[in-house]
Amino acid sequence: xxxxxxxxxxxxxxxxxxxxxxxxxxxxxxxxxxxxxxxxxxxxxxxxxxxxxxxxxxxxxxxxxxxxxxxxxxxxxxxxxxxxxxxxxxxxxxxxxxxxxxxxxxxxxx
Amino acid sequence: xxxxxxxxxxxxxxxxxxxxxxxxxxxxxxxxxxxxxxxxxxxxxxxxxxxxxxxxxxxxxxxxxxxxxxxxxxxxxxxxxxxxxxxxxxxxxxxxxxxxxxxxxxxxxxxx
Numbered sequence: 718x719x720x721x722x723x724x725x726x727x728x729x730x731x732x733x734x735x736x737x738x739x740x741x742x743x744x745x746x747x748x749x750x751x752x753x754x755x756x757x758x759x760x761x762x763x764x765x766x767x768x769x770x771x772x773x774x775x776x777x778x779x780x781x782x783x784x785x786x787x788x789x790x791x792x793x794x795x796x797x798x799x800x801x802x803x804x805x806x807x808x809x810x811x812x813x814x815x816x817x818x819x820x821x822x823x824x825x826x827x
Numbered sequence: 828x829x830x831x832x833x834x835x836x837x838x839x840x841x842x843x844x845x846x847x848x849x850x851x852x853x854x855x856x857x858x859x860x861x862x863x864x865x866x867x868x869x870x871x872x873x874x875x876x877x878x879x880x881x882x883x884x885x886x887x888x889x890x891x892x893x894x895x896x897x898x899x900x901x902x903x904x905x906x907x908x909x910x911x912x913x914x915x916x917x918x919x920x921x922x923x924x925x926x927x928x929x930x931x932x933x934x935x936x937x938x939x
Binding site: 748750754757758759760761762765803805809814815816817819820822 | 831860867868869870871872875882917919926927928929930931932933
């Protein structure tokens with residue numbers, strides 16, 4: 718069974734600070750996704766990375782897929798209260814369902 | 828224009844009852860899913876289904892059964908509800924060949 722771990726589990730920071738959250742596994746994935754989930758809503762896809770070492774930027778968010786395709790990081794620059802939410806990573810392999818990590822709950826205080 | 832919708836949003840019921848949750852997607856997607864998110868926010872897949880194949884997570888009790896009247900709908904039936912079934916259930920869909928899943932808003936099930 719492929720498992721994903723995420724760290725930290727909880728993160729509370731002040732507006733304007735930078736932060737990095739991590740997604741790790743002992744398994745190799747063909748692709749990895751990051752989602753953000755707000756209270757009372759379903760997860761919303763932020764990005765999919767598929768190539769080892771790949772870096773993708775989405776405004777203030779930078780996503781990196783590890784060279785070995787076993788881990789990923791999400792870096793947020795100058796966090797804003799609107800970034801508050803549960804960040805989930807999900808790993809997938811060709812033709813198989815995605816496996817989700819337990820999530821990092823981020824709180825950005827104004 | 829809701830892409831993936833679920834009803835009801837909240838469901839409170841007694842242990843032992845049978846209940847259904849409905850899911851509809853208007854995206855023309857081929858594959859639909861049901862996930863369970865527990866109190867610790869762990870999102871676990873229960874079923875994936877397209878018009879050809881139903882894939883069941885082996886850990887899902889057979890009290891849970893998906894039913895698809897057509898390509899745009901995948902309903903979840905739960906028999907003999909138990910306290911441990913309390914969770915938020917999410918429906919999702921994808922287009923064939925795509926990894927992008929679109930999630931519904933969730934149904935919060937509380938079993939008393």
